[in-house]
Amino acid sequence: MERKTVPKQTLGRLPMYLNFLRTQPQGENDCISAPVIARELGIGEVQVRKDLHYASGDGRPRVGYQTAQLIAQLEELLGAKHPQKAVLVGTGKLGKALLNYDGFLTFGVDIAAGFNDRPIANAGQKPIYPLDRFASYCKENDIRIGIITVPGDAAQSICDRMVEVGITAIWSFSPVKVPDGVFLLQENLALSLARVKTFAR
Amino acid sequence: MERKTVPKQTLGRLPMYLNFLRTQPQGENDCISAPVIARELGIGEVQVRKDLHYASGDGRPRVGYQTAQLIAQLEELLGAKHPQKAVLVGTGKLGKALLNYDGFLTFGVDIAAGFNDRPIANAGQKPIYPLDRFASYCKENDIRIGIITVPGDAAQSICDRMVEVGITAIWSFSPVKVPDGVFLLQENLALSLARVKTFAR
């Protein structure tokens, strides 16, 4: 199983498979087939096979893939066993919610610290530092992942600072733009809700 | 300007344009051109024209688009002109963050009230009611949109109650199942962050 370039879209779906598989009952040698996964997740059957082929490559006809093995392979490909540290800037309600959510670790991301322009007490376990320690902290800890949960007008400047200290993947809840070479997942909660609205009858 | 199917990717960028345009100074007849927008947002110039064409269709050569008119057209396309009420259940950190976020109104959704199983003070403007008033409130206000921000184990029962009172579109941050005829947008923040991580080098 050598490095073939995994399509971006596929890369985006792999965590979904992993998440689904983990919720499946697994006996010792339980197997699961692509059609089943496809039906559960509402994806095309062929699509699933193609995606999984990037991670596994050994499914058996008539039975599918060994669940436990497939999970392991997905975790390997996604690096879930090698957690990476992330920082979060903007510890308002949303920021705190993310900071204290413990579900990220199961996908190999550890939000190591939060930052805020004003000192704020944190009810949870993660430390919250003032913003002036941001750059030094990121460099010392070799941070590559940044999360932006500040109000819109401050987002871009935070984003720029992140890029400056070497962060290469950003998850932002406010609109920002990044230079080439930096990955950006733009979350738009308002738009999501707007989409929900269009289906309300 | 009649119905053409707007590509999903485009739909994702439209709020970005709207947001940007709203931050622009607008005199009476100020205009803005696609190349300018493209430069500001870091998008291809042609891309911008194509996207805007779905909403507007009347830009003038050498000047561009009338800013105010373009904003209005984008708002129209995004449905911001016909606000609809929604309810939110689960006023933890995430729930409160959404409840007090004022960006939803600009896209045509008004979260009218929050609900919680235990009485909780709200720092913001929106009321938070105990859960036993949920059904009556929804029926009295003809609510069609529900937001679920409760912990995973309680989500399904909340979801069922929503369906029961006539809610037809649900935005959930915990995994739930809905019957046919009810639209569900399943949000999974852990998955999103996992996706971000796969791009961090």
Add this chain to the structure above:
DNA sequence: GGCGAATCGATCCCGCTATATCGATAAAAG
């Protein structure tokens, strides 16, 4: 009024992704 510059909208092309199809294979059934 005519010329040049800038921008729009339309068309074309390319690459990527999704879907459909097909042969191969392994388990199950008879």
Add this chain to the structure above:
DNA sequence: CTTTTATCGATATAGCGGGATCGATTCGCC
């Protein structure tokens, strides 16, 4: 042992989105 069936992996096809190009149009300037 043979047949049937479900599933895999590979290949072919189609559709969509992104980028480039081009003629058309309008404003500024002479």
